[in-house]
Amino acid sequence: MKATLRILQKDLLIEWRARSRTVALLSFAYTILLLFAFAIGPDAAALRQHAGAYLWLGLLLSSTLLLDRTMRIEFEAGAMSKLMLVPVPATGLFYGKALANLFQLCVVGAFSIPLVFVVCDAELVESIGWLLATLFLGAAGLAAPGTLYSAMIARLSGKQLLLPLMLFPLVVPVMVAAVKATSLAMLGDPMNQIESWLTLLVCFNLVYWSLCGVLFGRVVEA
Amino acid sequence: MDDLVQATNLGRRFGRRWAVARLDLTIQPNERLLIIGPNGCGKTTLLRVLSTLLPAHQGSINWFNGDTEPRKHIGLMGHDPGVYEDLSASDNLRVFSKLMGTEPGDTANLLQMVGLDDRSDPVARYSAGMRRRLALALLLQKQPRLALLDEPFAQMDPGGIAQVSSAIHALPGAVVIASHQVQHAAPLCKRAVLMDEGQIRWTGPADKAEAAWRALHKERGDL
Amino acid sequence: MKSNWEIGVGILGLVMLIWAHYTGLFVAPPEAMMGDVGRILYAHVPTAWIGLLTYLVSFIAAVGAIWTGKWAWDAMVEASVEVGLLLNVLLLIQGSLWAKPTWGVYWTWDPRLTTCAIMVVAFGVVLTLRRQIEDPMRRLTLSSIATIIAFVNVPIVYLSVKWWRTLHQPYSSPDTVDGTMVTPLRVAAFGMLFLATGFVVRRWRQVSKKLAIEVQAPDLPEASPPLQVEDAE
Numbered sequence: 001m002k003a004t005l006r007i008l009q010k011d012l013l014i015e016w017r018a019r020s021r022t023v024a025l026l027s028f029a030y031t032i033l034l035l036f037a038f039a040i041g042p043d044a045a046a047l048r049q050h051a052g053a054y055l056w057l058g059l060l061l062s063s064t065l066l067l068d069r070t071m072r073i074e075f076e077a078g079a080m081s082k083l084m085l086v087p088v089p090a091t092g093l094f095y096g097k098a099l100a101n102l103f104q105l106c107v108v109g110a111f112s113i114p115l116v117f118v119v120c121d122a123e124l125v126e127s128i129g130w131l132l133a134t135l136f137l138g139a140a141g142l143a144a145p146g147t148l149y150s151a152m153i154a155r156l157s158g159k160q161l162l163l164p165l166m167l168f169p170l171v172v173p174v175m176v177a178a179v180k181a182t183s184l185a186m187l188g189d190p191m192n193q194i195e196s197w198l199t200l201l202v203c204f205n206l207v208y209w210s211l212c213g214v215l216f217g218r219v220v221e222a
Numbered sequence: 223m224d225d226l227v228q229a230t231n232l233g234r235r236f237g238r239r240w241a242v243a244r245l246d247l248t249i250q251p252n253e254r255l256l257i258i259g260p261n262g263c264g265k266t267t268l269l270r271v272l273s274t275l276l277p278a279h280q281g282s283i284n285w286f287n288g289d290t291e292p293r294k295h296i297g298l299m300g301h302d303p304g305v306y307e308d309l310s311a312s313d314n315l316r317v318f319s320k321l322m323g324t325e326p327g328d329t330a331n332l333l334q335m336v337g338l339d340d341r342s343d344p345v346a347r348y349s350a351g352m353r354r355r356l357a358l359a360l361l362l363q364k365q366p367r368l369a370l371l372d373e374p375f376a377q378m379d380p381g382g383i384a385q386v387s388s389a390i391h392a393l394p395g396a397v398v399i400a401s402h403q404v405q406h407a408a409p410l411c412k413r414a415v416l417m418d419e420g421q422i423r424w425t426g427p428a429d430k431a432e433a434a435w436r437a438l439h440k441e442r443g444d445l
Numbered sequence: 446m447k448s449n450w451e452i453g454v455g456i457l458g459l460v461m462l463i464w465a466h467y468t469g470l471f472v473a474p475p476e477a478m479m480g481d482v483g484r485i486l487y488a489h490v491p492t493a494w495i496g497l498l499t500y501l502v503s504f505i506a507a508v509g510a511i512w513t514g515k516w517a518w519d520a521m522v523e524a525s526v527e528v529g530l531l532l533n534v535l536l537l538i539q540g541s542l543w544a545k546p547t548w549g550v551y552w553t554w555d556p557r558l559t560t561c562a563i564m565v566v567a568f569g570v571v572l573t574l575r576r577q578i579e580d581p582m583r584r585l586t587l588s589s590i591a592t593i594i595a596f597v598n599v600p601i602v603y604l605s606v607k608w609w610r611t612l613h614q615p616y617s618s619p620d621t622v623d624g625t626m627v628t629p630l631r632v633a634a635f636g637m638l639f640l641a642t643g644f645v646v647r648r649w650r651q652v653s654k655k656l657a658i659e660v661q662a663p664d665l666p667e668a669s670p671p672l673q674v675e676d677a678e
Contacts, residue, residue: 003321010306010317017344018308077345077353078302081275082360086321087293145594152587156577162570166591169567170598173605180609200605211597215590218511237579238663279662416672424672437674 007096090217138178233280455643461636
């Protein structure tokens with residue numbers, strides 16, 4: 001538990017010191033969103049209809065960059081060996097890094113939402129609480145398996161391309177639920193469906209945050 | 223006196239090649255041991271196995287009389303510096319001390335001992351030699367009962383060599399140094415061991431290490 | 446001399462499948478809602494059941510591999526994922542063939558079809574990992590983890606896509622099966638089971654043999670003689 005906090009603090013410190021990279025990541029997310037808008041063209045209705053989808057696609061693509069980077073810093077100069085020797089328990093390491101990833105994904109999401117609203121001329125019909133809850137739960141759904149898989153990939157040099165491929169099947173339920181919930185929040189939810197989508201996200205998170213924590217230890221040992 | 227570390231018939235392979243084989247080694251508490259040998263003789267592998275990071279494929283090792291959590295008291299200065307490039311030197315020291323659950327203490331002093339200024343630059347801007355000095359500082363901070371140093375003098379300028387030597391003097395506990403630079407490492411050690419092709423060929427006092435090295439070359443016909 | 450019982454079982458399965466498909470195609474009555482198109486049922490349903498069963502085997506094998514670290518489990522992971530993937534791809538093709546005359550398109554976001562496609566990627570990743578990792582122990586660990594996660598994900602994906610779809614429009618699929626259709630269906634199911642078993646066990650033997658050679662420890666080198674060092678100076 002203490003280890004989790006300390007790893008979280010360490011990762012947040014590193015990201016703060018290297019905040020130019022976070023700015024680059026946000027620029028990437030913004031570019032994606034703008035490209036979507038250009039690709040759709042001046043069809044205002046379509047943009048408004050699918051604003052939720054663009055938001056989450058942008059987040060998903062940004063997440064593959066983020067997840068790869070946050071794990072790579074442990075391996076590029078051999079810091080992982082030092083962590084193993086402290087010794088930092090593997091579960092503490094996992095949850096610390098996953099929480100740090102979650103935090104950063106939420107930051108990217110929080111910065112992306114205003115842009116989506118502007119570019120797609122979207123509205124927020126339901127309360128902002130739903131939107132923020134969706135952002136948090138969706139980001140969590142990406143963070144847990146993403147942290148596990150990025151650790152797997154970081155050991156295999158030169159195989160960064162595998163990460164999006166490996167994450168894709170896992171991420172489908174998250175995307176489906178998050179996009180639906182976001183769209184409902186933006187366009188209106190007459191039948192009160194947002195809750196069931198968020199429930200799905202909660203179940204997904206419960207399963208994967210526990211499963212990945214258990215499996216992480218085997219991934220980082222020699 | 224109980225042995226600090228006891229390795230019996232140690233073996234470790236990579237694929238079909240045994241990097242370390244039939245290796246028996248004991249390390250006494252507070253002993254200073256030098257390991258020399260040609261490139262590829264298995265020094266690095268041996269150090270990594272002794273550090274617990276690499277499991278052995280054969281034989282057994284006993285650390286600290288059967289301690290089940292030996293890692294807490296083992297420090298390794300390996301080929302990679304083991305640092306976070308985005309953080310400054312003192313940031314790195316503070317991060318690791320927090321992870322160990324100890325107070326960071328006087329980071330500026332620690333850095334001075336290895337010849338580093340307490341700059342706020344990220345380590346990414348450091349030269350290779352500076353990074354290794356930071357790795358040594360991290361090792362000093364840990365105060366391990368068993369310190370393993372893999373080529374501590376590599377990439378050091380003459381001033382650096384003097385500083386590394388005095389830093390090694392300041393290490394508590396047992397120190398195992400693997401080094402090609404026998405002339406710098408031997409004065410720091412009491413006992414030496416010569417490895418070749420994964421096995422120990424000779425063991426004796428550290429001041430005879432150079433002679434053993436020459437004998438090996440003679441046997442191989444290099445000289 | 447090890448018995449190769451799986452060959453016999455596999456051939457039995459093939460025979461049963463041929464009988465079941467013949468019966469299904471020519472003898473059994475056409476399906477109530479879909480007519481003759483419904484006959485693909487005899488191929489499609491057993492493929493689905495046995496495909497899922499094979500993946501279940503791979504999940505159990507992966508858990509066994511992680512738990513025990515024994516190579517037999519690892520070989521079973523590879524064998525069952527391979528056969529499962531084959532059935533999975535077959536299922537996708539059958540599903541598309543069914544979709545065209547039924548819904549007019551080859552692809553639609555039917556929850557089962559979608560889950561099927563995602564499973565191909567998830568389990569395909571397992572095989573990709575196995576090809577990419579050279580160290581046998583790491584390969585065992587990482588591919589088992591990927592298998593466990595891929596399998597756990599299957600019901601989640603299915604549920605989420607199902608909810609997503611039903612909120613759009615209801616979809617039709619044959620759930621009730623007429624009496625005269627039950628027998629060929631059952632035979633087809635068991636036939637597929639035996640055939641798949643034959644394949645999996647055969648593959649398992651092959652992979653086990655390959656692994657045994659790979660992980661076999663090479664002989665230790667000869668003990669080197671101690672070095673003679675003259676006492677100079």
